[in-house]
Each structure stands twice: as C-alpha cells, then as structure tokens.
Amino acid sequence: MEAQQSLVLALTAIFFNFFQPTWGCVLNTDPTYVRWKQFGTNVIPFVFYSGDYTAAEQSLILQAMAQIKSDMGGCITWTQYTSPPTGGVNYVMISKAGGVGSQSCFTFPGMINLQQGKGQYMAIQGGVNGCLSNVRQVMRLLMSLLGQRFEHNKPNRDAYVNVNTGIATSVSTNYGVYNIYNPTLVLSNPADFDYNSVTLMDQVTFSNTGTPVVTGKTKAINNVGRLSLKDCQCLSFLYSCSVACQDVYSGGPLPTQFTRLSSTSTGTSTSASTTTTPFKFPFDLGRR
Known part of the structure; x- marks a missing residue:
C-alpha cells in the first residue's frame, strides 16, 4: 500500500506540473489514506449499519453512488454487502453516527492505508448539520x-469564495468544516477554483438562516448533483479511468434535482460477519 501511495503522489505531482493551468480539484496526499483499488479494481465495498436507515434513505445513498458511477463511465463502482466482508477485504461501514456519536457527516479522505479488512466508518445523517437531504449532498461526501x-x-479558497461563518451552525464550526486544509496533506492548483464541483456545499448545508455560508466572489456556485468536468477529470486521473468526461454545466444552470431516479447496480453480496471493529473518525481537524 505504501508503495502504491508513493507512486500515486509522484504521478499526481507530474500531472499537476503539466496541467495546472486548467485543472482545479483538491486531491488527498496524506499517506495515511490511499485510493480504493483492491484486487486490481476500483471498487468500494460497503455495509449499511443495521437498523440505521429507512428504505428511502438507503435509496438516496445508492442513487448518489450510482450517479458517480455513471458520470465516471462505470470506472468506479460500489459493492454492497449485507454484513462485513471477510478475507481481508477493506470496506466502509455507513452509519448515521459513524461509531462515535457524531453530530454531523464525516468520512476518511480515502481508504485507510493500514485498514487490513477491519473496515472504516462513514457517517451519513440528516438534519441541518447532515448530508442526507438530496443526492448532491451525499455525492459530496462520497467524493x-x-x-x-x-x-x-x-488552501487558495479565499481568493475565490467568501465564507460567512457567522451564519453557520455551531456544530459545523466546532467540527472545523470551514478550516483550510493543511497544504502538506493535499495537492491543488492555486490558480484555479471549480465553482461547479460537486464537492461544494449547497445553500442549506450548515446554515442557520438558509442563506449560503459559502458564496463565490466572481461566479455563482452551481451544482445540482452531477460531477463537474474537473471532478471527472481528477477522479479519472486518480483512478486511471478511460472515460470521456462531460462538461454538463457548460450550457448554463441545470434544473435543481433533490432526488434522481437511476439504477443503483451496486452488486449486493452476502458474507459472514467479522469480529473486528471498524476504524472510527479521529476528529483530527487538521485532516478533516
């Protein structure tokens, strides 16, 4: 895994040296986490924590997974298990509290390098501090x-957006939701900002007033639940995908969609339970 991450970081550095003028995403470079590539495939195994979600909530999460898979031409897929997989397969345990009583959504930024089949928690919950109101919110966390x-x-966000933490919920500020990333743990283009990225928050997320906490300085933030061109290009690079990325926002705003009807195609599997406990989020705000 360490060799894999070193190769990814080296290739990423080369990539940004050549394409920095036009590419604007933020990629994880913290060696604690790596891309989801197991057994030669880009597959993310996951389990819904028993009893946490209604059928409608599960459907919304599955739609978000399916949309990313579709926008990436099937290069990145998700496999649902009814119980934790065995045999050293790394996986995600999706729950509302993330195993730690979290008051908000969270995820590790990649697959834990030393997971060794123990699993890792991911929290997806509803409410003003959550991310379960629509497909776009879930996609943001999955990214x-x-x-x-x-x-x-x-690191360069202040040149492109305003962040009004005065109207943000106390949970979001306490959890460091608006903290600028440690530049030694991410790689991004300082001369660009993607106003169409699905990783940007919508106006209701973490807002006490319904007014957006994050707003663009020169352009409006516009994403309704599709990967932007740069989202797709960056994931394509990171996961070695061969996909013709689409610029779905080039023609102007798309209609707002809070749910999306699409086939989930997650490939449900069944396996025996494991006795290990999934990794829980450490709440290290410098790595959030």
Missing part, C-alpha cells in the same frame, strides 16, 4: 471518501 477533497477547503 471525499474517494480521495477528492472539498473545494471550499482548498
């Missing part, structure tokens, strides 16, 4: 799980 970090936390 971080894949290793593409949130655009509004990138």
Whole structure:
C-alpha cells in the first residue's frame, strides 16, 4: 500500500506540473489514506449499519453512488454487502453516527492505508448539520471518501469564495468544516477554483438562516448533483479511468434535482460477519 501511495503522489505531482493551468480539484496526499483499488479494481465495498436507515434513505445513498458511477463511465463502482466482508477485504461501514456519536457527516479522505479488512466508518445523517437531504449532498461526501477533497477547503479558497461563518451552525464550526486544509496533506492548483464541483456545499448545508455560508466572489456556485468536468477529470486521473468526461454545466444552470431516479447496480453480496471493529473518525481537524 505504501508503495502504491508513493507512486500515486509522484504521478499526481507530474500531472499537476503539466496541467495546472486548467485543472482545479483538491486531491488527498496524506499517506495515511490511499485510493480504493483492491484486487486490481476500483471498487468500494460497503455495509449499511443495521437498523440505521429507512428504505428511502438507503435509496438516496445508492442513487448518489450510482450517479458517480455513471458520470465516471462505470470506472468506479460500489459493492454492497449485507454484513462485513471477510478475507481481508477493506470496506466502509455507513452509519448515521459513524461509531462515535457524531453530530454531523464525516468520512476518511480515502481508504485507510493500514485498514487490513477491519473496515472504516462513514457517517451519513440528516438534519441541518447532515448530508442526507438530496443526492448532491451525499455525492459530496462520497467524493471525499474517494480521495477528492472539498473545494471550499482548498488552501487558495479565499481568493475565490467568501465564507460567512457567522451564519453557520455551531456544530459545523466546532467540527472545523470551514478550516483550510493543511497544504502538506493535499495537492491543488492555486490558480484555479471549480465553482461547479460537486464537492461544494449547497445553500442549506450548515446554515442557520438558509442563506449560503459559502458564496463565490466572481461566479455563482452551481451544482445540482452531477460531477463537474474537473471532478471527472481528477477522479479519472486518480483512478486511471478511460472515460470521456462531460462538461454538463457548460450550457448554463441545470434544473435543481433533490432526488434522481437511476439504477443503483451496486452488486449486493452476502458474507459472514467479522469480529473486528471498524476504524472510527479521529476528529483530527487538521485532516478533516
């Protein structure tokens, strides 16, 4: 895994040296986490924590997974298990509290390098501090799980967006939701900002007033639940995908969609339970 991450970091550095003028995403470079590549495939195994979600809530999460898979031409897929997989398969345990009583959504920014089949928690919950109101909100968190970090936390963000923490919920500020990333743990283009990235928050997220906490300085933030061109390009690079990325926002705003009807195609599997406990989020705000 360490050799794999070193190769990814080296290739990423080369990539940004050549394409920096036009590419604007934020990629994880913290060696604690790596991309989800197991047994030669880009597959993210996951389990819904028993009893946490209604059928409608599970459907919304599955739609978000399916949309990323579709926008990436099937290069990145998700496999649902009814119980934790065995045989050293790394996986995600999706629950509302993330195993730690979390008051908000969270995920590790990639697959834990030393997971060794123990699993890792991911919290997806509803409410003003949550991310379960629509497909776009869930997609935003799934992107971080894949290793593409949130655009509004990138080191150069203050040149492109305003962040009004005065109207933000106390939970979001206490959890460091608006903290700028440690530049030694991410790689991003300082001369660009993607206002269409699905990793940006919508206006209701973490707002006490319904007014957006994060707003663009020169352009409006516009994403309704599709990967932007740069989202797709960056994931394509990170996961070695051969996909013709689409610029779905080039023609102007798309209609707002809070749910999306699409086939989930997650490939449900069944396996025996494991006795290990999934990794829980350490709440290290410098790595959030």
